[in-house]
Amino acid sequence: MNEKAYKTMSGVGAGNIVIGIILLTVGLAAGVLMIVNGGRLLKRKSDLMF
Numbered sequence: 001m002n003e004k005a006y007k008t009m010s011g012v013g014a015g016n017i018v019i020g021i022i023l024l025t026v027g028l029a030a031g032v033l034m035i036v037n038g039g040r041l042l043k044r045k046s047d048l049m050f
Helices: 002-043
Strands: none
Touching: none
């Protein structure tokens, strides 16, 4: 019985690490895109006419 619980915990732990790496990568990419787009908006702020 302990062996089954150990295998389950190992699988869940490995899955959590993989999901964490994926979320970290997606979050970093989204942050970089937001910084780039924000800088582009600030640069072209004077071109806007209302």
